[in-house]
Amino acid sequence: MRNYHVAVIPGDGIGQEVTPEGVRVLDAVGQATGAFKMQYDYFPWGCEYYLKTGKMMADDGLKTLEQFDIIYFGAVGFPALVPDHISLRGLRLPICQGFDQYVCLRPSVLLPGITSPLAGKKPGDIDFVVVRENTEGEYTGAGGRAHRGLPIELALETSVFTRVGVERVIRYAYQLAQRRRQKLINATKSNAQQHSLTFWDEIFVEVGKHFPTVTTERVLIDALAARFVLRPEFLDVVVGSNLFGDILTDLGGAICASLGLAASGNINPERTYPSMFEPVHGSAPDIFGKGIANPIAMIWCGAMMLEFLGEQTSADLVLTAIKAVTGARATLTPDLGGTANMRQVTDAIIAQVQAHAQ
Numbered sequence: 001m002r003n004y005h006v007a008v009i010p011g012d013g014i015g016q017e018v019t020p021e022g023v024r025v026l027d028a029v030g031q032a033t034g035a036f037k038m039q040y041d042y043f044p045w046g047c048e049y050y051l052k053t054g055k056m057m058a059d060d061g062l063k064t065l066e067q068f069d070i071i072y073f074g075a076v077g078f079p080a081l082v083p084d085h086i087s088l089r090g091l092r093l094p095i096c097q098g099f100d101q102y103v104c105l106r107p108s109v110l111l112p113g114i115t116s117p118l119a120g121k122k123p124g125d126i127d128f129v130v131v132r133e134n135t136e137g138e139y140t141g142a143g144g145r146a147h148r149g150l151p152i153e154l155a156l157e158t159s160v161f162t163r164v165g166v167e168r169v170i171r172y173a174y175q176l177a178q179r180r181r182q183k184l185i186n187a188t189k190s191n192a193q194q195h196s197l198t199f200w201d202e203i204f205v206e207v208g209k210h211f212p213t214v215t216t217e218r219v220l221i222d223a224l225a226a227r228f229v230l231r232p233e234f235l236d237v238v239v240g241s242n243l244f245g246d247i248l249t250d251l252g253g254a255i256c257a258s259l260g261l262a263a264s265g266n267i268n269p270e271r272t273y274p275s276m277f278e279p280v281h282g283s284a285p286d287i288f289g290k291g292i293a294n295p296i297a298m299i300w301c302g303a304m305m306l307e308f309l310g311e312q313t314s315a316d317l318v319l320t321a322i323k324a325v326t327g328a329r330a331t332l333t334p335d336l337g338g339t340a341n342m343r344q345v346t347d348a349i350i351a352q353v354q355a356h357a358q
Contacts, residue, residue: 002036004309007068007274011046011091013283014293015074021295021346022072022302025321028350029306029314032357036311041068047078047087056082056090062098070305071095071276074298075283089141092278097135099273101266102165103172104132104245105304106280108232108252111261112327114336118229118255126256128235129180131173132245134266136165139242161196161241166203172269173239174211180236184208186218187240187248200241225251253280258335260294263301265308275308277301291341294333296322299349321352 010019023040030036043064045057056076058064065071073095077087095101110116110126118126142158170186177184186204190197201218208216219227221244228235228251240248253262262280279297287293303318325331331348332338340348 001034002311004036004038004069005067006038006040007065007071008040008042009045009071009073009091010042011074011076011283012048012078012087013075013285013288014281015046015076015279015283017288017291017293017342018279018295018298019072019074021342022298024346025299025318025349025353026302026306028353029317029357032354033314033317035314036306036309040072045091046076047082050082050087050090056087057094062094065095065099066273068274070309071274072302072305073276073278075279075281077283078285080285093139093141095276096266099268099276100135100270101268101273101275102133102135102169103267103269104134104264105176105267106130106132106245106249106252106262106264107304108249108256108262110256112323113329113332114257114261114326116255116257118232121232121255125233126235128232128252129176129237130245130249130252131169131176131237131239132249133165133169133240133242134245135242136160136162137242159193159196159241159243161199163199163203166200167207168269170200170204170207170239171210173237174207174214177214177237178211182214183234183236184214184216185224185235185238186216187221187224187238187244188218189221189244190218191220197241204239221248224248228252228255249280258294259297260333260335261296261300263297263304265301265304267308275305277305277308291343292334293342294335295342295346296326296349299346317353317356318349320356321349324352324356325349 010016076091107129112123138159140160143156146154190201253259259281266276303315307315325348331340
């Protein structure tokens with residue numbers, strides 16, 4: 001039996017609710033397969049921690065996390081208590097950037113039994129992955145404010161694109177497309193961003209010379225957003241900058257019926273540092289404490305985490321269980337038109353894990 005040391009950061013809002021549900025499924029699949037066991041250490045970092053300490057995480061947080069095999073992250077942000085620019089830049093971004101998790105991998109899949117808001121789409125029609133650059137681009141924080149409060153007040157935000165940063169994430173996307181359906185779209189806006197995104201486009205072409213079997217397309221971000229809605233069945237792998245990837249994947253979650261189904265992994269492919277897996281939905285303060293948050297995204301993150309750790313059979317088992325539950329439509333949370341609570345959905349998924357493991 002393989003043992004993994006997992007850092008668990010429930011964070012804020014519904015992150016505190018769905019994280020224990022994800023842990024329950026991880027434990028259930030470990031017991032059902034006998035393949036692995038997780039040892040968890042929990043960290044109370046987030047907005048509540050900030051209100052007590054003035055910091056979103058401990059000063060030695062990265063040094064502490066570096067000792068773990070993997071990080072399981074709930075959500076960050078509670079704008080009624082802490083401004084978003086403080087919470088995001090105080091917890092998630094330091095981990096992603098500090099551990100060089102330069103790939104943010106976000107699948108969009110229309111699950112069995114789930115009705116897309118797009119008319120006529122059925123399971124199998126929507127199945128693509130967005131590879132988001134995760135450590136630089138528009139999220140580096142380069143810039144500043146001057147002459148505050150004066151009529152000449154100035155705010156400057158500078159996107160940072162390095163050859164190393166762009167090249168490595170695009171190469172990862174090509175490799176992923178090669179393993180999937182051999183199609184890769186470059187999300188860009190180089191008609192307007194004449195320096196940074198023409199640079200991005202040039203590197204996309206250069207890297208592509210090493211992947212002759214992959215069919216590529218350069219699509220401006222506004223046209224690509226429209227394609228997500230109008231023709232998602234033609235998408236396979238999309239690669240984009242930090243900002244573009246972030247926006248597109250919310251749209252990807254929406255056309256698959258709910259952000260409550262959207263999982264992601266912040267990955268350091270070289271495994272020099274631990275990678276981190278988190279749902280896309282955020283902290284959802286409006287439903288926090290009601291017990292109705294959809295745990296599937298968090299549970300799906302667990303499957304992605306298992307796959308990254310090399311536990312492919314267990315990862316497949318979790319996804320099979322998720323699809324069995326959504327396909328039956330008997331146990332769905334309100335965001336999917338059901339009446340079940342969070343714990344009932346998790347119970348149903350665990351029952352399917354146990355049934356399919358036999």
